[in-house]
Amino acid sequence: MTSKSSSKDPVGVLGAGSFGTVIANMLAEKTDVILYARTPERAKNINDKRESSGQALHERITVTNDLELVAKSCNVIFPVVPSANLRELIRRMSPYLRPYHILIHGTKGFDVSLPDNKQLNANRPLSRDYVKTMSEVIMEESSVVRVGCLAGPNLAGEMAARQPAASVVASHFDEVINAGQQLLKNERFLIYGNSDLIGVELCGVLKNIIAIGAGVIHGLGLGENAKALLISRGMVEMIYIGQALGGNTKAFIGLAGVGDLIATCSSQHSRNFTVGTRLAKGEKIKDIIESMEETAEGVRTIEIVKSLSEFYKVRCPITEALHNIINEEMTVGDATTYLMKFPFRAEIDFL
Numbered sequence: 001m002t003s004k005s006s007s008k009d010p011v012g013v014l015g016a017g018s019f020g021t022v023i024a025n026m027l028a029e030k031t032d033v034i035l036y037a038r039t040p041e042r043a044k045n046i047n048d049k050r051e052s053s054g055q056a057l058h059e060r061i062t063v064t065n066d067l068e069l070v071a072k073s074c075n076v077i078f079p080v081v082p083s084a085n086l087r088e089l090i091r092r093m094s095p096y097l098r099p100y101h102i103l104i105h106g107t108k109g110f111d112v113s114l115p116d117n118k119q120l121n122a123n124r125p126l127s128r129d130y131v132k133t134m135s136e137v138i139m140e141e142s143s144v145v146r147v148g149c150l151a152g153p154n155l156a157g158e159m160a161a162r163q164p165a166a167s168v169v170a171s172h173f174d175e176v177i178n179a180g181q182q183l184l185k186n187e188r189f190l191i192y193g194n195s196d197l198i199g200v201e202l203c204g205v206l207k208n209i210i211a212i213g214a215g216v217i218h219g220l221g222l223g224e225n226a227k228a229l230l231i232s233r234g235m236v237e238m239i240y241i242g243q244a245l246g247g248n249t250k251a252f253i254g255l256a257g258v259g260d261l262i263a264t265c266s267s268q269h270s271r272n273f274t275v276g277t278r279l280a281k282g283e284k285i286k287d288i289i290e291s292m293e294e295t296a297e298g299v300r301t302i303e304i305v306k307s308l309s310e311f312y313k314v315r316c317p318i319t320e321a322l323h324n325i326i327n328e329e330m331t332v333g334d335a336t337t338y339l340m341k342f343p344f345r346a347e348i349d350f351l
Ligand SMILES: NC(=O)C1=CN([C@@H]2O[C@H](COP(=O)(O)OP(=O)(O)OC[C@H]3O[C@@H](n4cnc5c(N)ncnc54)[C@H](O)[C@@H]3O)[C@@H](O)[C@H]2O)C=CC1
Pocket: 014, 015, 016, 017, 018, 019, 020, 021, 036, 037, 038, 053, 080, 081, 082, 083, 085, 086, 088, 089, 106, 107, 108, 109, 154, 155, 156, 157, 293, 294, 295, 297
C-alpha cells in the first residue's frame, strides 16, 4: 500500500460542526485543509463568512461540498460527523476512496444496521453483529484499511479557546498514529498513541452515557460525593460492556477513558452532561433534543447499550436507570433510589 501523498497535500476534514471545525483549525496551523460541509449552501455560507459553528476559520481552510475533491486532494482525512450519519457519508465517498487513504475519525458513537429496516428497540437484545464502531463502518463501506480514531478529553469550546489539552490517536497501524501525531500535535495539544483501536473507540462512545448520568446528579444537586460514586461505578460499567464488545481494559484507564470521563462529567459545556442536567429538572428528552443545536451522542448510545447489555447479559445499572428516565418509566428520584439499592458485589473485580 503505497501513499500517493506529498507533505504538501492538504488534509481533509468531513463535518463542519463544533468538533470538525476545531480539528480543521488545528490542522490548518500546519497544513492546508479542505473542510467538507454537508450541503452546497452551508459550504458557501461558511466560505463567505469565514466562520463555522461560532469559530473563525483559519485562512488555510477551503470549504467544499465535493467529496470527490476531498478524496482526490487529500491522503489523510478526518471524518467528524455524528455517528448516525457516518455510514451514509462514507458510502457516498467510497467510489473515490483508495487503499492509500488514511482515515482518522473523531466520532463518539455507534452505528446500528438492522436487517429488514427494523428499528432499534431498547427492550430487544442486540448483538455486536448489528452494532459497529466507526472504524468498522469505514472499513465495511470503503477500500480503506488504514483507519484510526481520535478520542480523549477534548471539549470543543476549550480547544477553540486555545486551552491546553491532549488526546489519543488509536490504530493498528503505526503510520496512522504517526500521521495523527505529526498533523495535530502542537505546543498546546499532546497526542498519545494506542494500538487498541476498538478499546479507545469504545471509551469515547460509552463515557457519554455516564456524562448524562453525572448531569442528572448535578441537576438534582446531590453533591460531589454522589457524582464521584457515579463516575467510579460508571467506569466499571464501561469496562464490563467494553470487554463484552471486544475492547481491552487498559484503554479505559487512559486518557480516552477516565480522562474523557472526568472532562465530560464535570463540564457544563458538555452536551451530554447538559442533557442530564435538563432531565433532572423534569424536561422531556424529546424537548431537550429538539431545542439543542448540537449532537448529544449519549442519548442514542443509552438505547443501544441497553440492548447490547441484554444480549451479552452484562449488568449495566446506570445505563438501565437512564434508559428508564428517558422512556419515562422512572422518575429521576426513583432512578437514584434504584441505583443506591443496586446489589453491587466486590468493588474491583474486572482486573
Ligand atoms: N463537540 C465536542 O466537544 C466533541 C465532539 N466529538 C464528537 O464529534 C462528533 C461530531 O460532533 P460535533 O462536531 O460536536 O457535532 P455538531 O452537532 O456540532 O455538528 C455536527 C456536524 O456534522 C454535520 N453533518 C452531519 N451529517 C453530515 C454528513 N453526512 N456530511 C457532512 N456533514 C454532516 C452537521 O451538518 C453538523 O455541522 C460527535 O460524534 C461527537 O461526539 C468528539 C470530541 C469532542
